[in-house]
Amino acid sequence: MTGDYLEHLNEAQRKAVIHTEGPIMIIAGAGSGKTRVLTYRVAHLLQMGVDSFNILALTFTNKASKSMRERIAKIAGNEARNLWIGTFHAVFAKILRIEGHKLGYPPNFTIYDTDDCKSLMRDILREQNLDDKVYKPSLVLNRISSAKNNLYSYKEYQDNIEFTNDDHLSGKPKIGELFELYVKRCRKSSGMDFDDLLVNMFVLLRDHPDELHKYQHKFKYILVDEFQDTNYAQYMILKRLAAVHENICVVGDDAQSIYAFRGANIQNILSFEKDYPDLNIFKLEQNYRSTKNIVSAANSIIANNKAQIPKEVWTENVVGEKIKLMKALSDNEEGNMVANSIFDDKVNNQMHNLDFAILYRTNAQSRAMEEALRKMNIPYRIYGGLSFYKRKEIKDLLAYFRLVINHHDEEALKRIINVPARAIGKTTIEKITVVAGEKDKSLWEVMEQLSSDHVGLNSGTREKIGEFITMIKSFSVKLKELNAYDLASIIATSSGLLRELYADKTPEGLSRYENIQELLNGIKEFTETGNSITPRNDEEMYDDDPAKRTLDVFMQDIALLTDADEGDDNDNDKVSLMTIHAAKGLEFPHVFVVGLEENLFPSQLSVNSREDLEEERRLFYVAVTRGERKVTISYAASRYRWGNLISCEPSRFVEELDPEYMEEVGGRGSSGRGTRMNENNHGWNNDFSRSKIFNKQTSFNSTPQPVFNPKGHLKKMNSSDIKNFVGEDVSNIQVGMEVEHGRFGIGKVLHLEGKNPDLKATIFFEGIGQKQLLLKFAKLKIIS
DNA sequence: GGAGGCCTCGGAAGG
DNA sequence: CGAGGCCTCC
Numbered sequence: 001m002t003g004d005y006l007e008h009l010n011e012a013q014r015k016a017v018i019h020t021e022g023p024i025m026i027i028a029g030a031g032s033g034k035t036r037v038l039t040y041r042v043a044h045l046l047q048m049g050v051d052s053f054n055i056l057a058l059t060f061t062n063k064a065s066k067s068m069r070e071r072i073a074k075i076a077g078n079e080a081r082n083l084w085i086g087t088f089h090a091v092f093a094k095i096l097r098i099e100g101h102k103l104g105y106p107p108n109f110t111i112y113d114t115d116d117c118k119s120l121m122r123d124i125l126r127e128q129n130l131d132d133k134v135y136k137p138s139l140v141l142n143r144i145s146s147a148k149n150n151l152y153s154y155k156e157y158q159d160n161i162e163f164t165n166d167d168h169l170s171g172k173p174k175i176g177e178l179f180e181l182y183v184k185r186c187r188k189s190s191g192m193d194f195d196d197l198l199v200n201m202f203v204l205l206r207d208h209p210d211e212l213h214k215y216q217h218k219f220k221y222i223l224v225d226e227f228q229d230t231n232y233a234q235y236m237i238l239k240r241l242a243a244v245h246e247n248i249c250v251v252g253d254d255a256q257s258i259y260a261f262r263g264a265n266i267q268n269i270l271s272f273e274k275d276y277p278d279l280n281i282f283k284l285e286q287n288y289r290s291t292k293n294i295v296s297a298a299n300s301i302i303a304n305n306k307a308q309i310p311k312e313v314w315t316e317n318v319v320g321e322k323i324k325l326m327k328a329l330s331d332n333e334e335g336n337m338v339a340n341s342i343f344d345d346k347v348n349n350q351m352h353n354l355d356f357a358i359l360y361r362t363n364a365q366s367r368a369m370e371e372a373l374r375k376m377n378i379p380y381r382i383y384g385g386l387s388f389y390k391r392k393e394i395k396d397l398l399a400y401f402r403l404v405i406n407h408h409d410e411e412a413l414k415r416i417i418n419v420p421a422r423a424i425g426k427t428t429i430e431k432i433t434v435v436a437g438e439k440d441k442s443l444w445e446v447m448e449q450l451s452s453d454h455v456g457l458n459s460g461t462r463e464k465i466g467e468f469i470t471m472i473k474s475f476s477v478k479l480k481e482l483n484a485y486d487l488a489s490i491i492a493t494s495s496g497l498l499r500e501l502y503a504d505k506t507p508e509g510l511s512r513y514e515n516i517q518e519l520l521n522g523i524k525e526f527t528e529t530g531n532s533i534t535p536r537n538d539e540e541m542y543d544d545d546p547a548k549r550t551l552d553v554f555m556q557d558i559a560l561l562t563d564a565d566e567g568d569d570n571d572n573d574k575v576s577l578m579t580i581h582a583a584k585g586l587e588f589p590h591v592f593v594v595g596l597e598e599n600l601f602p603s604q605l606s607v608n609s610r611e612d613l614e615e616e617r618r619l620f621y622v623a624v625t626r627g628e629r630k631v632t633i634s635y636a637a638s639r640y641r642w643g644n645l646i647s648c649e650p651s652r653f654v655e656e657l658d659p660e661y662m663e664e665v666g667g668r669g670s671s672g673r674g675t676r677m678n679e680n681n682h683g684w685n686n687d688f689s690r691s692k693i694f695n696k697q698t699s700f701n702s703t704p705q706p707v708f709n710p711k712g713h714l715k716k717m718n719s720s721d722i723k724n725f726v727g728e729d730v731s732n733i734q735v736g737m738e739v740e741h742g743r744f745g746i747g748k749v750l751h752l753e754g755k756n757p758d759l760k761a762t763i764f765f766e767g768i769g770q771k772q773l774l775l776k777f778a779k780l781k782i783i784s
Numbered sequence: 785g786g787a788g789g790c791c792t793c794g795g796a797a798g799g
Numbered sequence: 800c801g802a803g804g805c806c807t808c809c
Contacts, residue, residue, distance in 0.1 A: 060798060089799040113799085122804095133792095194799050229798080262797065362795065364800095384797080418785080425785060560799050581796050603795060619796085642794065643800035 005040060005047075005075060009033075016249075016282040017041045020048065020221070023242070023276035025269075026251040029313035030298065030625035031289030031587070034251055038225060039068060041249065042083065043075040045221055052082040054220040056241075059087055060229050062561065064585070068225070084219070088234055089194060090560050092201040095215070096192070097556065102208055103200055108406050108552060110191040111559035115395070116411040117141055117193050123414075124181050127433070128174070135172055144179050148195035149231045149263040151202060154179040188442050189410040198233040205240045216244040227252030227272075231263040239275065246276065254309045255302050258581060258619045260611070266307070287313050287625075289587050291320025293661045294631055298624045300658035305614045323624070323662040324632040325654065331365070331595075331639035335372030337666060338592050341632060342575060343376055345590060353379055357576040357588040359623050361601040364641075365594060366577050373575060383578035389561055393501060393512040394519055398558065400491050404475040405552045408442040417468060420500040424464050431455050444469075471495070484551040485527040488520055526554050580623045591627035593620070596635040597648035620653045632665075633657075738783040739763060746783065 006014055013033055016026050017040045028034035038057070046052060059065040069085045084091060097107045112120070121137040147157050157163050158176040167175045186193060192200060205212045222242050224230070227250035230238070242248040250272060257266045273279040287295050295315045302308065326341070328334035338358060345351045358369050358380075366382055373380045388394060396419055402412035418424050429443075435455050436446045446455065447469055450462050457465075471494065478487050492498045501513040527549050576588065595601055601620070606612035624631050633654065638647045733739070737749045751762040 062799080087799060093799090111799090197799080258796080259798075261795080364794090421785065423785075557799095579796060581798090605795065640800080 005043060009036070009040060010286060012282060012284050012286070013037045013040075016284070017044050019280055019282070020045055020050075021247060022278060022280065023246050023272075024249045024280045024282060025227070025272055026249065026282045026284060027309055027311060028251055028253050028284040029287060029311060030253065030256065030622070031287040031315075032284035032313070033286075033288055034225075034253075034284060035068065035071065037284065038223060038251055039071040039075065041223065042068075042072050042080070046076045046079045050221060052080055054218060055083050055223070056091070056219040056221070057083065057085040057223040057225070058091060058238075059085070059225045062087060062090070064225060065090070087560065089197050090557050092197045092237075093192075093557055093560060096197065096200055096204070099204055099208075099211055100200065102211065103204060104187075105192070105200070106190055106406070108190070110189065110402050110406045110409040110412065111197070111557070112186065112189075112191045112193045112411060113559050114141075114194075115390075116191070119414070120185060120411060121178070121182060123433070124178060124185065127437070128178070128181070130174060130178075135174065135178070140172075140175055140178055143175055144182060145193075145195050146263060147179065148199050149233050151199065151233050151236060154183050185410070188408065188436075188440075190406050190408045191411070195233075198231075198237065202233055202237050202240075205237065212240060215241055220245045220247055222248045224248070224250040225252075228254050228257035228266060228269050229259050229264045230268050231265050232268075235265065235268045248276075254307075255305075255311075255618055256584065256622050256625075258584065258615060258622055260615050269309070283311050285311055285313050287315040287317070289317075289628055290315060290625060291317050291629060293320045293322050294624060294627050297323045297631070297657055297661040298621055300661065301617060301624060301653065301656055302621045304656045305617055306610070307614055321630050323657065324630070325662055325664045326632060326634035326666050327650075327664070328634060328636040328666075329638065331368040331636045332371070334594055334634050334636040334639075335368035335370075336375075337634065338369060338594060338632070339372040339376045339378060341592070342373075342378055342590075345630075351589065353573045353575045355589040356592070357578070357583065357586070357590075357626065358592045358594060359578060359580045359583050359626065360594050361580060361603065361619075362595075363579060365600075368639075369577055369594065378575055379571070379573065380575040380577055383576060384582045388515070388518075389558070391512070391515055393497075393515055397488075397492060397497060397516060397519060398555075400472075400475075400495055400497070401488065401551055401555050403444075403472055404479065404487075404491065405555055407444040407472070407476070410443050413443055416495075420496040422464055422468065424461065424468065428457060428461055428465070431457060479550060479552055482550070483527045483546065484549050484554040485520070485524040487551045488523045488554075492516060492520065523551075523554055580619050583626050584622055587626055587628055589628045590630040590632070591623070593623040593631065593633045594635075595639075596620075596633050596651040596654050597639075598651055600639075600648065601651055601653070617653065617656075733761060733782065740783055 006017065009017060010033075013036065016024065016037050020041070026034070026037060028037070042055060042057060045055060057065070057068060059068060065086050069080075069083070072080045072083065072085070086094070093111060096103075096105065097109070100107065100109060118137050118141065121141055122132065125132045125135055125137065125140075147154075147163075152160070152163075154176065157179055164173070164176060167173050186196065205215065219241055222238065224238065229252070238248065238250075250269075252269055254266060254269050257264060257269075260266060273281065290298075292315055295313055295317075299313060324341075326334070326337050328337055342353075342356050345356070346353070360366065360369070363384070370380065370382070389398070396416055399409075399412040399415040402409045403416065406412075414429060417429070432443055432446050432455055435441075436443050439446065447465050450457065450465060475487065475491050475494075478490070482490070498513075498516060501509060501516060504510075504512070527546070530546070530549060576586075580593070598604075599607070602613055602616035606616045624633075635650050635654065636648060638645055640646075733749060733752065735749050735752055738746060739749060740746055747763040749761055749763050
């Protein structure tokens, strides 16, 4: 690694990279080189002699961790081998496999995916004789998930008057009970759901000081990507891990927070500085991705949000084309207009299919786009369909592997005990489940001791169960003897699974058989090269001992995997179709954002709450900022929805977009409605109205508050709950002035340092003491 | 125990 | 309209 790598960075980026000690927060605008800063920062740490063993980098997606690993390896090479780079879930799963015994988990615990959780909840509801129309499994699970993500145990949930009141009012008083049953049942199966990986990591650090100490000292430098997406549990884990060295660097963009609906707590980003008074904040505001028109248009959209950290994204790029607006009569016409536009661009501007992306709010919108593209013979690819690992046949085979590794895995057992059919039916399983409940055993344990447990099954069934148990055990014996591929093949064959699929000569059956072969090929590759299709840490990747490449190792975090590696088909010149959520982090020369209609985008479920509406607006912001050279937005006057033709109104977001940066195409006259309040919008520090708007949103809480997933209808605790204290412009603040603060009360300014935008004041508050406040965040009023 | 008809419901989606 | 879960009938 050479020293000149810092020259690839602009001033702000370089500062963020070389400021290695102490807590820092990087607010990274769209297209501002965030990934570059993160990877260079790690490279810089290594260059400075930091042991790679002491660095932890956390991401949200496997994709992000994979690309970060690759980019760091490019700069830092072999020095990067012991870095811990991974998703929150993968890293915590890895730690919990080592330390989980302290919490009563075996190292081979199963990770339950959402389908497992749902089916378990269904079983529990059935056993409790509860109506699953009232207690919808997904709703109950959402509520449990929200509670877990906010670190409430089932006991705390049951003792919490607000939760139980809510549940009574909504006619579902048993949720607390279901929570408990669910947790105990997961335990009995030695299973953790995704939330448990966070909860248990937190509990490990909370209840085991030796563990806390160990990992605090291991992870001397912590980096967090997409910090705006963290939830409360993740935040509290980070806080504990970083408590000794406080070398924590978080990177995020509040304007791109689009996952509050699944528990992300935007409060974390606003509260971070309150928890770290000596926090350094860096802003990356120069956009390298898009034209001036696109950047300005995006800025004009996001300016409509009240909750935001002030920043001004700008670019030195060319002005470029204005945002194109297309109006269609129907969803089908919209598709045709998009396809035609792609065709024109290809012919006139020598563009390729892969230069285009069509982004939509809901998956259902892809149909009209697909039809239009097919008609014009434009190849396309849809992202985010049914994942490889969600396919039935794959899940079946994986369930065999799971049961071989962990006999107590109830969901795996129930999935495959009769696949292929071996005459062990529902009634039998029900009887076994009842006994298991009575004796507090796992299903496997009951099945193993059928005679002593008096389950009341006829001898034929008992024999069948005995055969099944013997078969699984015979596989388990070989776990450490055989390599992953050999054992997997034996299981696929001896279980009869492969034979059954082979016998099915329908096209679907054929494709299922091929999928199984593909999975086996993946396992073969793992066995031969040690390269897993699952992301791993380098120390494992470089592990040259093939004897360690056993099936249980392969399976360790397969449940954390959602999509198989994509893009290896030989023809990649295709138009990309995906939801806006899926497009986050990507960029394309020409982006289409379709379906800009009220009740679709913004979704009708969002229009009644300002928080939800602002998230939709951030989503639109994300969509527009994917574009490099050209962005086209469109809406239709009517579209099919669930089989009915409905008429549509243009989205409010179209009007919010500053018409200066937009023009209508398709020849039906301009839509120059709506004037702008904030033209000539300059830097936030000079813009009184904007900083005031922002101030209304700032939280005073030094610890982030739990925020519940709205879907679960738990108590929503967000900015509207926080005392509404309006600050004012304090740019003329002087030492000696008296000021008022929303939470600390009246105080006296003792000292000022830094300059706008990072002016920091030291203020003495009576009865509270000295506080350092960053003026751009603090809500202050000058009294005298 | 399995196939096929019936009913219900519908947001986006990471691990 | 379409997917997925459940129930019924064989």
